[in-house]
Amino acid sequence: MSKTEPLGGKILTRPFLFLSLLALIAAVLLLVRFVYGLGVVTNLNNGYPWGLWVALDIHVTAAIGCGGYVLAVVVYIMNKGEFHPLMRPALVGSTFAYTLASLAAFIDIGRWWNFYQIALPWNINLNSVMFEIAICMGLYTLILWIEMIPPILERFSLQKYMPAFKKSLFFIIPLGIVLPTMHQSGLGGLVVAAGDKIWPFWSTPWISLLFLVSAIIIGFSIVIFEGSMTAMGLKRPLELKEFKRLSGMLVWVLAFFLVVRFADLLYRGALGPGFQDITRSVSFLIETGLFVLPLLILIVPSFRASPRLLFLAAASCVLAGAMLRFNSLIIGYQPSAGYVYFPSLMEIMVSVGMLSVEIIAFTYIVKRFPILPKHDTAAKSEITVSPPEVPSGSAA
């Protein structure tokens, strides 16, 4: 039998209604955007053609969607089945994050009615990093929805189709690892073609690797972050034992990131020229601090056992990855003279609305579909001992 179950409970809670209102505001603003154009809703201009929607709603959201990617590696490749109970909630988070990132891309492109042109064989430009990202992200979003099939089958009592689905997994799961590896590095690779327009801190041929590794860092962290939020918001016990072990792996990834980051900065001699500008210096220091802080916390084994410190470290990692993206794409970007950019209130409200949709969707799904692991309520233990074997009914 399945070891996961719908959480149940009321859907139309107060937070749900509030978030729905935010989503509704975003929907109205998007209507304005589609009728009157990008310039009416956003502060984008020809000096800063990419703004909040690109940095936050595409780049950061896609990175936040890496929980499923990272766990797939841990569970299926490193064969650590004990993390399987974390898989489904992470997949739900990833699926909505990637769906929203794809939607954000559609909203942000100026000629949305022409979007299919990117898939026409005679238009293919293999030199374009953007082409690779678009195709890989689109495919991976599809893969994520395919990986969501098991809870849907269980929800509607269609388990008889499960064996057929499980047969496809040996291909679906590896593809779901290769595609994010490709486009998460590609998202950083976008920066290379802009050359000197990017401030020295972020103008490196290694930016692809930095984006990929930071996406993996965010992937680990978002599992812990979302798990902590779910535990708090939905009043469930925390999977502390698993989080402790995940954060032990995260330490190595964080250390690797910082070694590559500073080896590159020193090799290029980028620190001297980099610190010539106060805004970018401050921004760089914040970014670096946010990467260093979780390393300092998580390197201490006893700190890894503290839900509070785990949450702080995870949140710091997510913010660090977000800063790297904002810095590489907006703050470290040098337009021609005379252009300034700060997102408009309407632009921000659209981003807020998109985030609200993700939370609404996640809450609804875990309440109505078998996503979260079954908990023995009688045990009331804060530390959950996960079942030793992988549940037979849950494939992903």
Place this chain on the structure above:
Amino acid sequence: MDIKRRDFLKAAMAGSAAAALPGAAEARPNLEPPPNAVGMLYDATLCIGCKACMVGCKEANDMPIENADASPIWDVAADTSGKTLNIIKLYRDGTAEQKDRETDGFSFVKRHCMHCVDPGCVSVCPTTAMRKDPETGVVTHHPEACIGCRYCVWACPYNIPKWDFEEAFGQIAKCEFCNHRLVEGQLPGCVESCPTGASLFGTREQMLAEAKKRLAQEPGSEYDYPRYTLEAEDTHVQEVPHYIDHVYGESQGGGTQVMVLSGVPFSKLDLPLIPERAFAATSETIQHTVYKGFVAPLALLGGLMFITRRNMKKEEETESAKDESGNG
């Protein structure tokens, strides 16, 4: 557990080793100018800032007027934009007493597409909506294929392609060297309307030779400056100014087909001093190293499939063993 970790590392290395080594494989060199590359030479010292070229450009390309500062009378653009493909800008310093002098002087500069020999916009466009003519080298834009991602706007080292943010159904606008006129044997709108020969049209080779000839003249001596083209036999005599000893566009970012001469440093004229290696070449080198023959992604996929399959099989065996012992 250790064996599994080694498997994982092996599979991961197949992908990330390739992903991690920019420049390890053969680097893609800058592109070369096409055989019949057209060219333009803009000599800022000849420019009188009359903006006739802006009018000529708007006429030739049927572009609307623009009031960037809400002036009721003039067609005033602040920069090249969705409605303005060519613009005369002014550099001024201190008292702005003397033309073509850096301190207490001023200079005009004409900004539009440089028609790079190795264009970034063509390299980055995901739908090949930016194309470089294999014969003439003119960089054209094709809105019917464009999705409006604005990567060209973001990446162009000269900040030339512009998106029309005021339009709901906008498009990218950029100078196309008046390609529609070139095919009919006419001059680009800006060159045709330039009264001083500040904008001169020819082949790229001709323009480069003419620029070097001017740099070789003694400042203060007299020189026969041609108008329109070298063949037009319409010249006027001017005193040779103190040029900055460099043809802008000969080598910048792999060279451009529009080249500039000036009496003030080019960086003052919004013309960035970019390195000789085109950013597009660097970007494509990394991209094609990682994805050479698509070997790395396929190897990674194959390795991961092998491991996944084996792990899943083991898991099934453990489960069935448990079922048999009545433990499942």
